[in-house]
Amino acid sequence: MAKLSPLALAVLVMLSERPMHPYEIGRLMRSRGKDQSIKIRYGSLYTVVQNLEKQGLVEADGTDRAGNRPERTVYSVTGTGREAMDRRLSEIIELPEKEYPAFEGALSLVGVLGPDRTVELLERRLAALERELAEGREVYDHLISDLRLPRLFLIEVEYAAHQKRAEADWVRGLLTELKEETIDGMSAWRSFFGGGGFPEEWKDRPFAASELGLNEEAPEN
CATH class of the missing domain: 1.10.10.10 (Winged helix-like DNA-binding domain superfamily/Winged helix DNA-binding domain)
Structure with a gap:
């Protein structure tokens, strides 16, 4: 079955x-x-x-x-x-099961977008997450206060909110590292998108440019 x-x-x-x-x-x-x-x-x-x-x-x-x-x-x-x-x-x-969220998959391929584009998109995602968290809090308060539903019937809502809040915190931290260019690999990433070609220090790693979805030559802006 x-x-x-x-x-x-x-x-x-x-x-x-x-x-x-x-x-x-x-x-x-x-x-x-x-x-x-x-x-x-x-x-x-x-x-x-x-x-x-x-x-x-x-x-x-x-x-x-x-x-x-x-x-x-x-x-x-x-x-x-x-x-x-x-x-x-x-x-x-x-039993925890391995799931494959689209966002996780996209993060594994984000190198092809470039630093500036990635920052722009993550800022939009963070704004959307914060908006959804605020709206979700209103719904939760309504269910608790107005409909008087027992908390037992809302634990899945709490779980989803905690997941979303954790993601927002993580995205916020990542954005700080990207904007301050303190994340490891940032200089090579920016150099590549600035026309410097595929970074030499990446060529001996267990992946190739093609596996990253990148060409050996810098992409056109």
Whole structure:
């Protein structure tokens, strides 16, 4: 059986509370703010539920009708589904998995952009992070104060905020080093983009210019 996606796992968790149809599952997840932590394509919820049914993790449990709308199939989680849900959720909580964030990947290739362009882009990212942190704090305060949600239901929001705050602090520190040109390798990087060619001190390192996405000649400005 393939690993459960975060959305499939969330569907099983929702159905562990009570039988529901896919539209109700999506509405409940949105009302609880799960779309802030899990990428939800509401149009694909039906497909996710159907795939879970094929795997024997959920099953049809009658129909439901609201007003003049067509009947909708209500699903419930099976015993096998509960076992799969518990196993996968436990794995994610217990064991760190190597993930590949786009930003991390871009940082590994940033040499091709040059110092000045990199500083400009990181300043924009830092501004966006600070804006998102401020907005997130307002949302968190609203959920705590106005909706009176227990903190237990918001620990994923706290985790995301801590991650974002740590990233903002790291980017801020990196920007300081780049602007003050105190980061190791900065002089060679600037020389390369100033027309000095691929730095001699980099040629004996365990990477080549082509592996950095750079040409041996300095890029045109």
